[in-house]
Amino acid sequence: MEFTEHKPIYLQISDKVCDRIVNGEWNADDRIPSVREYGTELGVNPNTIMRTYEHLQNKDIIQNKRGVGYFVSTNAKEKIIAMQREQFLNEDLPELKRKILQLGIDPCKLFDCK
Amino acid sequence: MEFTEHKPIYLQISDKVCDRIVNGEWNADDRIPSVREYGTELGVNPNTIMRTYEHLQNKDIIQNKRGVGYFVSTNAKEKIIAMQREQFLNEDLPELKRKILQLGIDPCKLFDCK
Amino acid sequence: MEFTEHKPIYLQISDKVCDRIVNGEWNADDRIPSVREYGTELGVNPNTIMRTYEHLQNKDIIQNKRGVGYFVSTNAKEKIIAMQREQFLNEDLPELKRKILQLGIDPCKLFDCK
Amino acid sequence: MEFTEHKPIYLQISDKVCDRIVNGEWNADDRIPSVREYGTELGVNPNTIMRTYEHLQNKDIIQNKRGVGYFVSTNAKEKIIAMQREQFLNEDLPELKRKILQLGIDPCKLFDCK
DNA sequence: GTGGTCTAGACCACC
DNA sequence: GTGGTCTAGACCACA
Secondary structure, eight states: OOOOTTTTHHHHHHHHHHHHHHHHOOOOOBOOOOHHHHHHTTOOOOOHHHHHHHHHHHSSSEEETTEEEEEEOOOOHHHHHHHHHHHHIIIHHHHHHHHHHTOOOOOOHHHHHH | OOOOOOOOOHHHHHHHHHHHHHHSSSTTTTOOOOOOHHHHTTOOHHHHHHHHHHHHHHSEEEETTTTEEEOOOOOHHHHHHHHHHIIIIIIIIIHHHHHHHHHHHHHHHTTTTT | OOSSSSSSSSHHHHHHHHHHHTSSSTTTBBBBOOOOHHHHHTOOHHHHHHHHHHHHHTTTEEETTTTEEEEEOTTTTHHHHHHHHHHIIIIIIIHHHHHHHHTTTOHHHHHTTO | OOOOTSSHHHHHHHHHHHHHHHTTTSOOTTTTOHHHHHHHHHOHHHHHHHHHHHHHHHHHHHETTTEEEEEOOOOHHHHHHHHHHHHIIIHHHHHHHHHHHHHTOHHHHHHHHH
């Protein structure tokens, strides 16, 4: 796997995991790869995966069963989409509107609206 | 001044300066605040402002007269707008479209298009 | 069965077993469930139950008859109560008093004393 | 500094920090030691301190000023006490009552209530 | 086998 | 100087 500069690897992996949950590759209650497994798969240190999993656990997207592994939470998919939507509407969109206005671009043309 | 979490402060200040130039608050050949002045005004380390100014100088948006201060370049406004426009169309827009699609939002409603 | 976050599962099960002995559900010389049986009942790996039983055997609370199963020791109930009492007075109580003091709670009200 | 077995060092340090805030040694808006400083002071790896600070930041007890250091949050003291109180009443107390009942101890005598 | 913690040491961006 | 990320490698408790 290739990683972007300037964004922590563990967050990029986190995004990747979320994508897989959203697109249905990993479903609620599925077990996801162990930290070691996933680490070698992605060519990354297990500690880095650990960090990803901690991060996702804090957001209630995955859960740990002790001694067994990490599992996708119930409603993880809905949670992710809700979070992304909220972030988009509250943070990205205002910035976007400001920029479009400043650049004098007609937003309606950007998306083929009439 | 309040700063965003995940973007370097010196870049956020850079944006702010560009805004002021674009909206006509600061015009071509105007002297802009000294590093120290601006630093205390924003409650930020002067080194951070220094970095901002270096960054803007590299983009030919401001210029340094030694012992005097920094000045807005001629055509700075046009340069900024052109750069922003290019960046918006080539980088931000595709990402934006992808996200809107994924979230199932109707882009036309975002901007009050019919 | 639900388990607490920061306490090993095998110890939580151990507590549960002790409770059953103390409240008379399981009496001296009774046979307790097999490792496998109890494991599936609690939705837990048999190894975990094994560990619980070893732990209890070390404290002479249960005994193993090879090929037959585990049995509640004679005087198990008294032993448990004595142990708990000692632990409570020597370890838990001082810690408890410290905490109550720090939080500024009136201990008398906690237990409906006058 | 000496550390207890069976409880992660980074949490023990976290407790220590909270203690210092509660007893007024460190006040709101104070800068706390840098990860390196505190690490060497406690004879612990800086990463471990980092972990402590992340943990406390997640609980809004400390905050980071980028490039400067970590600072005690406003109301950190009140927050800590509220958290401890809540944990005591909701988790520790029920367990305590159960144990006292089971052991047949008179709770009123424990605290010199009448 | 699993996760969790810790160390030592490195490199980086940022202030 | 500050924090933040990452690696490699170790050790441990737990299931």
